[in-house]
Amino acid sequence: MESIKIKKITAVWIITVLVLFIVSIVLGILMRLNQGEIIEQSPITFYSNMTTHGLTMIGIWFVAGMAAVNYLMQRYVKTSYTANVIAYVLTVIGVLIFWTTTFVGKFHAGWTFLYPLPFKVMWATWATPLFLVSLTVFGLGWLIWSISLMTQLLKKYSIAQVFAWQHFRKNPKVETPPFILITMITLIGIITCLFAAVILIALFFAEYFSNGNFLNDALLMKNLTYFFGHTIANEMLYLGLAVIYELFSEVSGRPKWRTTWYVALAWNLTLIFILTAFFHHLYMDFAQPEGFQIIGQLASYLASLPAAGVTVFSVFIAVYRTEIKWSLTNLLFFIGVAGWVIGGLGAVIDATITNNVLLHNTLWVPAHFHTYNAMGNVLFSLAFFYWFTNQFTKNIEDGKFTKLTLAILLIGGIGFLLAFYIGGADSIPRRYSNYPTDFTAAAPLATMGAIFATIYLTAILIFFFKIYKGCLKILFSPS
């Protein structure tokens, strides 16, 4: 009975995520069309849409990863269905409140809501406190979910086992599955950054209700904002990686991946690097202590080592000169890892302080994070969605049609991203509703971005129609 309920709630998550994803892509396309001077939006509409697009995307791909991890975790430990449902209900309520602030209240401080911008009201006065309420609702639901999953892991595994420390010795008696290790490392990162968000929101509310008697420190608030924002954006990728470690070999018809000493070491180190890499968002704040700036660059570099040396290499070892059963699921995983690596290259380039001076807040920034999200993390989740629906419905795969869909996805994705990268190298600022006339390439590049994003959207719609029918069947079947 419990497994049926988890199956159904997972199907509900998938449909919700995909619907919100399609709406958010449309908002993104409208933004690029406005920048390309093809349509005309007021700056307020543009920036409200930008805020909606950013936070919705971060939210949905985070919960998509969580839903996938929750579903697969049932293989090892019993998880709480109630926590899962609470997270879903609070996520939906959070989205409704948040969308009210942006679509109705025209709140447009960006998804990073950098202090003190939310207090310089250029929108309905109720929108700022309501926006903070929506964040609180999200945070509450996600904290309950994360803590519940972590508690279940700790009921079965000791602290040393859940971090796979026994693998540092020869012939460990107990094996910690890679999925458990990565999930635990990721959950710690998630809970830590959600606590940072709690402090951040509390400080916002403290100033809001103080009638001017209490003012926050802008540098501290910015550090908290990016500790939360950067970390959650990275952890959602790691949720996707946990799913890959669990499913890639399985769907490929290969032996299950096992935890070794270097896998354990890599993921333990990742926890440290990921919690300190956020400093790279503050490189251009010269008032920040220089030691933090250097830690930012070193941690950003070091974070790539376990990722490339262990995860990517493991995928290569699994595939290289090995006959495996290719399906849409592992193809999406494989292409997603490539997208993640290429986005990571763009990120490491930008995380070099001397480059950041020339790239910070130019289009290079959306270029690299859209690469590892739209062509990385999204594909990880789509792979899970597809695998999940195929478990319960006989979704016969059409080889040619699959290849065509993937080709559309790749063409759309690459063209859309190239417009960003070229724009970044051309010093074009990000987050401009309209480009000054001296950036002659900016509008044509934006139009190019919109066209290719529409091609990408076409592929996503095809996936949506493949997946949602299966999800509805799961939802309305008695068992």
Place this chain on the structure above:
Amino acid sequence: MQQQMILLVFLILAGITTVVFTYVYASSKKAGQEKQGMSNPLRKRFWFLLILFVVLGIFASVTIPKSPYFLFADETPKKIVHVSAMQFAFILSEKAIDPKSPSGEPIELPANELVEFRVTSLDVNHGFAIYDQSNTLITQTQAMPGYVNRLRHKFKEPGKYNILCLEFCGMAHHGMRSSFIVK
């Protein structure tokens, strides 16, 4: 132009990544039943990691000393420009700016001399990005309320330089700009 070099390096690295992934995928498609796999994967993994570590180490040790915080740190600037950013304008002055009645004047700077911009904000976070005549971003810092960021730079070419806001600051963010002359 450094940005074009960065793009080129990125495209080469992205190209290499694509080729490697395609090659690995193709090798799987061609593989027979005998399951050849990768020989000595642990050794290959070790060398791959070591090379990556050394390359990144070299890169970090070369680039970090050139970070803007350390550039011209031992020199005395010939000219100091105070900058106060506010929604949606920049105020530049050679004199300290009174936040209660901020006012500035047109700025002219000497070429090939060290200039220090003392950048702050009177309201929200802003960016202070300097663009040259070819509209290329040459340096930047942030303007943060309550803090002063000191940006040092030597302008090689005389001419008009534009200042753009690169930190989203509200509905007229894209129109927030100023300029100065280098002679």
